[in-house]
Each structure stands twice: as structure tokens, then as C-alpha cells.
Amino acid sequence: MSYAYLFKYIIIGDTGVGKSCLLLQFTDKRFQPVHDLTIGVEFGARMITIDNKPIKLQIWDTAGQESFRSITRSYYRGAAGALLVYDITRRETFNHLAGWLEDARQHANANMTIMLVGNKSDLAHRRAVSIEEGEQFAKEHGLIFMEASAKTAQNIEEAFINTAATIYKKIQDGVFDVSNEVITMIYIIRLETKAALVVINNIEVVELMENSIDTIWRLRFFAPHM
Ligand SMILES: Nc1nc2c(ncn2[C@@H]2O[C@H](COP(=O)(O)OP(=O)(O)OP(=O)(O)O)[C@@H](O)[C@H]2O)c(=O)[nH]1
Ligand SMILES: [Mg+2]
Numbered sequence: 001m002s003y004a005y006l007f008k009y010i011i012i013g014d015t016g017v018g019k020s021c022l023l024l025q026f027t028d029k030r031f032q033p034v035h036d037l038t039i040g041v042e043f044g045a046r047m048i049t050i051d052n053k054p055i056k057l058q059i060w061d062t063a064g065q066e067s068f069r070s071i072t073r074s075y076y077r078g079a080a081g082a083l084l085v086y087d088i089t090r091r092e093t094f095n096h097l098a099g100w101l102e103d104a105r106q107h108a109n110a111n112m113t114i115m116l117v118g119n120k121s122d123l124a125h126r127r128a129v130s131i132e133e134g135e136q137f138a139k140e141h142g143l144i145f146m147e148a149s150a151k152t153a154q155n156i157e158e159a160f161i162n163t164a165a166t167i168y169k170k171i172q173d174g175v176f177d178v179s180n181e182v183i184t185m186i187y188i189i190r191l192e193t194k195a196a197l198v199v200i201n202n203i204e205v206v207e208l209m210e211n212s213i214d215t216i217w218r219l220r221f222f223a224p225h226m
Pocket of ligand 2: 019020021036037038061062063064
């Protein structure tokens with residue numbers, strides 16, 4: 001399907017906050033009750049419409065576990081948007097937000113739009129972080145903010161689409177140029193016994209990369225002109 005723009009997103013935040021569930025709810029309208037720990041990165045895509053224009057979201061779901069931190073850092077490159085996720089029932093996931101922002105500041109485009117998501121709003125009775133604290137943190141750091149639930153789907157569409165609307169507006173205002181972000185990457189993906197070579201750039205993605213990825217080795221970046 002053709003599209004006017006392709007926006008790359010990255011989903012970041014501590015392990016267990018619900019990053020993979022947010023993606024699954026947005027792409028498949030399903031909820032996964034079991035914590036299926038993400039190893040390295042997973043990938044999803046969906047079309048949306050902003051201002052009557054078809055936009056493809058290419059979404060990279062990273063592993064929150066500390067041991068994967070150096071791998072996930074390489075996925076900030078070329079991202080127009082990020083969902084920075086914490087769990088409203090686990091205070092420490094909120095306390096770690098500054099560390100995630102520091103990573104983003106170092107590895108992402110300075111104009112990347114960041115949506116702060118306080119996930120698991122269905123568990124408000126076990127809340128450890130107030131809505132006001134989330135709002136305040138977002139305001140201090142120039143982020144958009146929303147509480148959401150990957151379980152009930154509350155605010156899931158909004159979280160992904162409002163981020164895209166903000167990116168779209170930045171493009172219209174000339175502060176962000178996605179055409180500068182054409183980066184070609186080559187990955188070798190091991191799918192159980194098979195090995196596949198996949199070439200990815202910000203224009204088209206080989207959608208072989210569904211959730212069945214075992215291991216990804218990033219080989220190298222090519223310069224944008226290639
Ligand atoms: N009640 C509730 N549980 C949720 C919600 N979102 C995720 N969970 C649960 O939280 C656990 C972790 O969710 P994941 O999406 O796997 O977490 P993650 O952030 O991807 O974790 P890593 O891949 O390790 O970084 C799972 O048991 C989910 O079912 C939510 O909105 N509400
Ligand atoms: Mg995950």
C-alpha cells in the first residue's frame with residue numbers, strides 16, 4: 001500500500017512496563033497477559049491517516065532489560081517518534097525515565113517527538129504514580145503525555161496517532177525533515193533454523209520481520225547517499 005510518509009517509531013522504557021503489549025494492541029487489537037520478554041527488538045507496522053494522508057508507522061519495540069541497553073541504543077537512529085513508557089503501578093519505572101531521556105538525547109534526532117505513556121491505567125487501584133506527576137514530568141521535559149492501557153485499549157490509538165500528528169505538524173512547519181532520514185541498514189535475522197538477509201531503509205521495509213525474530217545482528221550502517 002502506498003503512503004505519503006513513513007514514520008519510524010521506537011518504544012522504550014523499563015522491562016515489564018508493557019511496551020510489547022502496547023504495540024500488539026495497536027497493530028493487532030489483542031492483549032498478551034503473559035510477559036513475553038523482548039530479546040533485542042521486535043517490529044510492527046500499521047497505516048494511519050493524518051490530514052487525509054496515508055502514513056505508515058514503522059515501530060521498533062525494544063527490550064527494556066538493562067542487558068540489552070547497548071543494542072536498543074542503536075535503534076534511535078532515524079526515529080521520528082518515541083513512546084517512552086512507564087508502569088503507573090511501579091514507581092521505579094517512573095524514576096528511571098530521566099535515564100531513558102538521557103539515552104534519547106544522546107542517540108536520537110533532537111527533534112524526535114516523545115510521547116510519555118503511563119501504562120496500565122486499568123490498574124488505577126494499584127497506582128504508585130499520580131496523573132499529575134506524569135503531567136509534570138512531561139511538561140518539564142517537553143514531552144506529550146497520556147495514560148493508557150494496553151489491556152483495555154484505552155488511549156492506545158491516541159498515543160500512536162497523536163505522536164504522528166505532532167511529527168506531521170513539525171514537517172509542515174519545516175522543523176523536521178523525514179527525507180533526511182533515509183538510512184539503509186542490513187540485518188541478518190535468524191528465524192529458528194533459517195537465516196535471512198534483510199535490507200531495511202526508511203522508505204520500505206521487508207516485512208518478514210514479524211515477531212518470530214530469534215536474533216538480530218546489525219551488520220553496518222550505510223551513508224544516506226547509498
Ligand atoms: N493490567 C495490565 N497489564 C499489562 C498492561 N500492559 C502490559 N501488561 C502486562 O505487563 C507484563 C509485561 O508486558 P510486556 O508488554 O511484555 O512488557 P515490555 O515492556 O515489553 O517488557 P520487556 O520486553 O521485557 O522490555 C505482561 O504480563 C502484560 O500482560 C496493561 O495495560 N494493563
Ligand atoms: Mg517487550
